[in-house]
Amino acid sequence: MLRQIEGSRAVAETVALCRPEVVCAYPISPQTHIIEAIGAMVKSGALTPCEFINVESEFAAMSVSIGASATGARSYTATASQGLLFMIEAVYNAAGLGLPIVMTLANRAIGAPINIWNDHSDAMAVRDSGWIQLFAETNQEAADLHVQAFRLAEELSLPVMVCMDGFILTHAVERVELPDQAEVDAFLPSYEPRQVLDPDDPVSIGAMVGPEAFEEVRYLAHLRQLDALERIPTLAAAFDEAFGRQSGGLLHPYRTEGAETIVVALGSVLGTIKDAVDARRDAGERVGVVGITAFRPFPREAVRGALSGTHRVVVVEKAFSIGYGGVLSTDVAMATHDSDCTLRTVVGGLGGRPITRDSLEEVLAAAARDELDPLTFLDLEIEIVQRERGRMTSTRRSGPSAENILRDLGTVASRIG
């Protein structure tokens, strides 16, 4: 049914249609509305049978999810930012144990300085954990990806993280076509665990593995992620067949035919980028965009194919590796290493700073003139940084930088509203 609905609510209702048997989560902005809505559905009996377990922390939330999944229950959780970091040991365990938990990550920056707004630092912090990471471009895709995520996770016995931009998607009220129960039931078979803790047929899960086999177990995990590269497009095609719309898959190219410059990005910023691309195309520039949905496993071959023939690749990303540069762009560089295109990294949208179409068009114009630096920080106010650098040079006890910078801006605390 087509609804005008908040992104969080659309995800909560879709997750409920997937019939999770255990939901365990700890609230954190901007994930809260999802969990509140699912909690209310469990309490009212709208989602049954399902147990909603309140816990005291994110570490407990993921640990309970692991326990529930190991007993054969379809398990779901959601978190963001510091919450993800707090559960990170258990996040690795869920993947290492091969438990098909589905988790929504309402992407948010990581402190310090504390910041509740959107960027992709949290997802990037766990990119090597062994979870499949899918990024939603729209709230429609966020909802749809959850249906695919449960099937993918359970087919492969791997946990799947659906990443959706915090606030920008979670709190936006937009059109979303929500499936009905019969459609989801037809697409998502009941969970048949590959391993299960069953008193009638006891096994132990979580053996200590020494140097004699650790590399083999890890390599197997790698191969199973590569299996996901095959399954993700197949499931997206099956989803299209069943629901009549395209969601998911490895990546989404847009106006890349004959493009001299192609932008690569993850998540909701792709919508704004598409508007910028249309404007530049209207002005006669040959530009396109490739949105990457599957970040882990990284679809190296598909990315290479989508970017073949272009002269310039501009990776726009909402996270970076401090002391190095782009994260996504490093992966894109590996995918295009045998091509002679130039690769530029644009870091933007950190801690919720808006990425505007105007700024994106300036980036595209600079790229077309071959004047874009290898690493650009979008809309960076360098004077503010230089002022604090000056203070640090002239005074030993220059004090806390974040507070100094806010004071320079005339702000007592970060402005809200």
Next chain:
Amino acid sequence: MFQVRIHGRGGQGVVAAAEILSVAAFVEGRHAQAFPSFGSERMGAPVVSFCRIDDRPIRTHEPVMEPDALIVQDVTLIHQVDLFAGLPSDAYVLVNTSRSFDELGLGEFARRFHRDHLLTCPATELALEHLGRPLPNAALLGGFAALTGRISLDAIDTAVRQRFTGAVGEDNVAAVRAAYRYVTLEEDEMVDASTD
């Protein structure tokens, strides 16, 4: 694309107003996107919400920087927040107050805009009358429909009833209609005044 910015304080239904407006546009078969200013909302603090309406799918997720219309739910924000930032001179402005722009000290400012695009509406009084509570958000949407002609009164009614069921819904619809009538009469007077 038509873009609306709504200012108010936490607890006044600022976020709900943008949502209801987006649902009204959806009811009319149009595309709409409503979202709050992202932050830690709390009672009494300045809050901003936005609504985009278009006949095509809305892909952008950038903030609304140059709104086509502004709704001010709480007139005390005038000296606290840059309410009119980014407003083009043909923008619509609807302010919840029983006073005039001149009485608010905004007479000079108001003359920079199209005269028939700026109105005040005593939405809190109308809400008190019809709901018994000082919640001006729904009423202002009725005023907005009358002022801009960008959304039908019926669609606002439907969206308000979706948000508030039962008697609360009907009371809100009554406030919506009262504000719609108020603004329509004000506009008629303005037309009469200019033809005199």
